[in-house]
Amino acid sequence: MKNRIKELRAKYNLTQEDLAKKTGVRRETIVFLEGGKYNPSLNLAHDVADALKTTVDELFVFEEKSNKITKRGVLL
Amino acid sequence: MENKRNDKKTLLIMAVLFSFLAISIIFWCVFDYLNSGKKNEGIGVIAIALTIVVFGLKLIKDKYDSLKQGEPLKDERSKKLETKAAACAFYIGIYWLLGLSIAIDNFGLSIPASSVPSLGIAGMAIIFGLSYWYFSKRGE
Numbered sequence: 639m640k641n642r643i644k645e646l647r648a649k650y651n652l653t654q655e656d657l658a659k660k661t662g663v664r665r666e667t668i669v670f671l672e673g674g675k676y677n678p679s680l681n682l683a684h685d686v687a688d689a690l691k692t693t694v695d696e697l698f699v700f701e702e703k704s705n706k707i708t709k710r711g712v713l714l
Numbered sequence: 715m716e717n718k719r720n721d722k723k724t725l726l727i728m729a730v731l732f733s734f735l736a737i738s739i740i741f742w743c744v745f746d747y748l749n750s751g752k753k754n755e756g757i758g759v760i761a762i763a764l765t766i767v768v769f770g771l772k773l774i775k776d777k778y779d780s781l782k783q784g785e786p787l788k789d790e791r792s793k794k795l796e797t798k799a800a801a802c803a804f805y806i807g808i809y810w811l812l813g814l815s816i817a818i819d820n821f822g823l824s825i826p827a828s829s830v831p832s833l834g835i836a837g838m839a840i841i842f843g844l845s846y847w848y849f850s851k852r853g854e
Contacts, residue, residue, distance in 0.1 A: 655783070662717075663789040664780065670791065675853025679790055 640699040643672045646690040660689040721787040725777055732770045739763040798849050803842035810837040 647657055654672075658665045661682065670676035671686070678686065680694075687697045743763055777787055788796075811834045817823040818830070825833065 659784055662786060664785050664792065667789050667791040670853055673853070676791055682790055 639677055639701065640674055641671065642692075642697055642699070643668070643686065643690065646692060646697070647672075650690060652689075657686070657689055661685040717786060718781075721781055724787055725774070725781060728777070729774055732774060735770065736767050739767060795846055795849050799842050799846035802845035802849075803838045806841045806845075807834065807838035810834065810841070 643657075647654070652660075654665050654668045658668045661668075662685070663682065667676065667678075667682075671678060683694045683698060687694045690697065781787060811830075814823075814825075814830060814833060814837075818825055
């Protein structure tokens, strides 16, 4: 799952530590979130979106799964 | 505020438990050395014990530093990692114990029966540490 955390963090001049403090998580969690290596809970996604003055929908880019077709031709 | 107070308590309990562990290891090493009376005997065990002490000290120092910076001791990611690592340690630990008992019964591995639970617990702890590290590096 891609996201715009880094971009918006830079826009609002926030460090990873600042964002971590605002959302009540550890800095590593923000690092993994930015790298797309961690899928947050809905609560955390909402808190991060709130801290970056945006919405969850605009912050996280959900990959389209409807076009993925398996080898057997089944739509996912 | 309440969470911060709880984190401080948790860290204090961790430090106390670790101190007990460190003191026990030191006493054990000293008594082992005094009983065996040989300088070279048990160097491997002492090295392992020292590694545990150094690793524990570093862990507590890191936790203390992050607490000082205002970070929580645990968050949702670390809790998820703990759960995953605990599940992994449990499943692999069962097979580790099974393997141990098979090795003792069929391959002439001479381990006193009283040491088997300790080996099982130590194995689970090591698997927990390794899987936590692995899941932490890999991400989701």
